[in-house]
Amino acid sequence: MNIFNKKSTYIIRFTLLVLILFMIGYGIMRSEVLIVLQNAINICLDCIGIG
Amino acid sequence: MEKSKKQKANSLTKQRRKRSLVQALGALIINGNWKSFLDGTIYKGNLKHVCLPVLNCYSCPGALGACPIGSLQAVPNSAQFNFSYYVVGLIALFGITMGRWFCGWLCPFGWIQELLHKIPIKKVNPKKKIHQKAIWLKYVLLIIFVIAFPLLTQDRFGMSYPAFCKFICPAGTMEAGIPLLIANPALRQLVGLIFSWKVLLLLITVIGSILIFRFFCKYACPLGAIYGMFNKISFYHMQCSANCIECKRCARVCKMQVEPYKTPNSPECIRCGECIEVCPVNALKLGFIHKTNHDLQETTKATKLDEKPE
Ligand code: SF4
Ligand code: SF4
Numbered sequence: 001m002n003i004f005n006k007k008s009t010y011i012i013r014f015t016l017l018v019l020i021l022f023m024i025g026y027g028i029m030r031s032e033v034l035i036v037l038q039n040a041i042n043i044c045l046d047c048i049g050i051g
Numbered sequence: 052m053e054k055s056k057k058q059k060a061n062s063l064t065k066q067r068r069k070r071s072l073v074q075a076l077g078a079l080i081i082n083g084n085w086k087s088f089l090d091g092t093i094y095k096g097n098l099k100h101v102c103l104p105v106l107n108c109y110s111c112p113g114a115l116g117a118c119p120i121g122s123l124q125a126v127p128n129s130a131q132f133n134f135s136y137y138v139v140g141l142i143a144l145f146g147i148t149m150g151r152w153f154c155g156w157l158c159p160f161g162w163i164q165e166l167l168h169k170i171p172i173k174k175v176n177p178k179k180k181i182h183q184k185a186i187w188l189k190y191v192l193l194i195i196f197v198i199a200f201p202l203l204t205q206d207r208f209g210m211s212y213p214a215f216c217k218f219i220c221p222a223g224t225m226e227a228g229i230p231l232l233i234a235n236p237a238l239r240q241l242v243g244l245i246f247s248w249k250v251l252l253l254l255i256t257v258i259g260s261i262l263i264f265r266f267f268c269k270y271a272c273p274l275g276a277i278y279g280m281f282n283k284i285s286f287y288h289m290q291c292s293a294n295c296i297e298c299k300r301c302a303r304v305c306k307m308q309v310e311p312y313k314t315p316n317s318p319e320c321i322r323c324g325e326c327i328e329v330c331p332v333n334a335l336k337l338g339f340i341h342k343t344n345h346d347l348q349e350t351t352k353a354t355k356l357d358e359k360p361e
Contacts, residue, residue: 021144036138041099044110044227046216048246049224
C-alpha cells in the first residue's frame, strides 16, 4: 500500500525537519560538539584497528 | 517524445562522467588535509566540530570533518551522555534533505568501491532472493554495533568503546589505519590481532567490491542503512509518472538492484540518476519538488502497481 499520500508526506517532512533542528540546537547547548571534536582530533586507535 | 537509442547512450555516459567528477572532487575536498598523509598525523582544526554527511574515518590523515558513525558511538561512549541529540540530529538532517544522494555522489568510500568495480574481471550479480535477504545485514550491524554496544558495554564511569569502528569498519582500516601505520613508526609497534582481523575484513570488502557493485554499501554500511530509511520521505526524491510503459530498462541499468518504476524511493537507491537517463519516455524524475500534475500521476501509478498481484 502507498502509505504516503502527498499531503501527509509534506507534513511529515516539515514536522521532522523542525524536530531535527531542535535536536541539533539542544545537542549544541549541551556541548555535545566538544565531545565530537575531542574524538575527531585525536587519533582513534580503535578506528585504525590497534586500540 | 521517445529518445533515440543513441541519445540515451550519450546522456547515460554524460551522467556517469558528471557523477565520477563530483565523487573525485568530493573525496579530495573531504580529505583535503593532504600534508598529514606524509607526516602520519591528523587534522585538528575547528571543522572537526561538525560531522560529514558520509562515512569517512576522522582518523584519516586528510579528513577535515568528523565521521557521523564514529561520532554516533563516541557521544554515548563518553562519561557525560547516553544519547547524542547533535549527531542524531545532523544525520537526520542530511537524511531528510537528500536521502542516499550522499552515498551516490559524495561518499569517498563508495567511490573507492566503484573504482574497484571497474577492474575488468567477470562480475557477480547476486540472485534477487539472496540480495533481498543480505541487504538486512546493514541494519543488523547498525543496531548491534553502532547503537547497542555503546549502551550495553559501559563501565562504571559510563564509558565504552566504538564497537563498529573497532571490529568492523573497513573504511577506517583503509583511510586511517594503513596510511597512519605507513607514515608513523610509533603506531606500528602497537599492531595486534584486531588489526589483522580488520585487514581481513578490508580484503573481503575489496574483493567483494571488485565482484559486486558497492558490496559494502549494499550489505554492510550503517550510514547507508540510516539514509535509506529517509529515501521515502526526503525532500530530494524520485517520482515515476503514469507515462511509464513498464519496459524495465531502468531496472536493468540499476546497479543497486532497484526497480525504480515500482519503487522510485527504495532504501537501496543511491540517486545516481542512471535510470532516468535510459527511460525512453522520461517517466522518472529526481528532484526537490515536482509539478502537481506529475505528483498526481505518480500517485496513480503507485496505486496501480500496489494493486497488482505478485
Ligand atoms: S552506503 Fe556507506 S559507504 Fe556506501 S556510500 Fe553510503 S555512506 Fe558511503
Ligand atoms: S534506482 Fe536509479 S538512481 Fe537509484 S540507484 Fe538505481 S539507477 Fe541509480
